[in-house]
Amino acid sequence: MSKQLSYEEGIAQLEALVLRMEEGELSLEETLAAYEGGVALHARLEAQLKDGEKRIEMLAFKDGEAKPVPFESEPEHIAFALEDE
Numbered sequence: 001m002s003k004q005l006s007y008e009e010g011i012a013q014l015e016a017l018v019l020r021m022e023e024g025e026l027s028l029e030e031t032l033a034a035y036e037g038g039v040a041l042h043a044r045l046e047a048q049l050k051d052g053e054k055r056i057e058m059l060a061f062k063d064g065e066a067k068p069v070p071f072e073s074e075p076e077h078i079a080f081a082l083e084d085e
Contacts, residue, residue: 010045014038 005013017038021031 005044007045007048010041010048014041014045017041 017034020026021034021038026034
């Protein structure tokens with residue numbers, strides 16, 4: 001079962017994943033799969049941050065003045081779903 005993952009939930013999952021890998025109790029295959037999942041999760045979280053920065057810039061500045069600018073649509077990769085690792 002998958003769900004929409006917030007940035008905070010993603011960070012918590014990434015931290016837990018790193019901890020599991022650092023403990024050294026995973027097999028080689030499990031470690032590789034965890035690493036791959038972590039890289040994908042990191043990329044998604046980085047995209048969320050960049051989108052947030054863009055939104056702030058758009059809200060903060062329009063024609064040199066601080067004015068809110070509505071978004072036409074939400075970026076597709078903000079609403080991503082991941083299964084628990």
